[in-house]
Amino acid sequence: MATGAAEINQCPPGGALGVQRLAEITGKPVLALNPIHGSEGPRAVAVIDEDWCIGCTLCLDACPTDAILGGNKVMHTVMEACCTGCELCIPVCPVDCISLENVSGERTGWLAWSQADADMALSRYEIHSLRRTSSAPSKPETPAISGSAGLASPAAGPASASAVADKKRAVIAAALASARAARQSKP
Ligand code: SF4
Numbered sequence: 208m209a210t211g212a213a214e215i216n217q218c219p220p221g222g223a224l225g226v227q228r229l230a231e232i233t234g235k236p237v238l239a240l241n242p243i244h245g246s247e248g249p250r251a252v253a254v255i256d257e258d259w260c261i262g263c264t265l266c267l268d269a270c271p272t273d274a275i276l277g278g279n280k281v282m283h284t285v286m287e288a289c290c291t292g293c294e295l296c297i298p299v300c301p302v303d304c305i306s307l308e309n310v311s312g313e314r315t316g317w318l319a320w321s322q323a324d325a326d327m328a329l330s331r332y333e334i335h336s337l338r339r340t341s342s343a344p345s346k347p348e349t350p351a352i353s354g355s356a357g358l359a360s361p362a363a364g365p366a367s368a369s370a371v372a373d374k375k376r377a378v379i380a381a382a383l384a385s386a387r388a389a390r391q392s393k394p
């Protein structure tokens with residue numbers, strides 16, 4: 208926006224009121240929210256079904272605000288106050304045990320967020336980015352996985368190779384469990 212490369216209507220979390228506020232600041236005309244970037248909705252947070260979590264840590268790597276707590280082969284949980292509902296953890300979970308829960312009721316867009324929520328999200332994201340940047344030379348970005356293909360880590364050393372092997376085993380075990388459950392649920 209500052210360079211004129213982006214319009215003021217590309218932020219679903221801010222919603223219509225966010226666009227209006229940006230119009231006031233920039234002097235640009237109010238536009239309808241651009242649906243390409245999503246639609247206005249309530250504030251949501253991720254919830255992990257702990258009965259299904261296999262502790263693969265993939266969601267932990269994907270979270271931009273470090274809102275997920277857990278360890279290898281240990282059940283994970285989401286710290287609600289730190290979750291922005293960005294959904295980045297959902298597609299990486301191999302057992303589909305993460306869902307979103309509405310925490311703002313009827314309030315949507317700008318009104319769904321308190322200033323404290325927004326400040327918390329920003330500071331957690333900045334700390335996360337700083338940590339990522341400082342470890343960037345030795346740590347490749349965690350790829351989004353599709354099946355087991357995304358688990359390969361070419362630059363990994365012995366310790367991370369073992370972590371990748373653990374993740375592969377966890378994904379395979381999850382797939383087997385899922386297939387078993389599907390089989391059992393058939394009449
Ligand atoms: S929805 Fe986003 S912020 Fe919340 S736990 Fe998942 S990745 Fe983290």
Ligand code: SF4
Binds near residue numbers: 259282
């Ligand atoms: S990606 Fe899913 S299974 Fe893996 S640790 Fe996160 S919630 Fe648990």
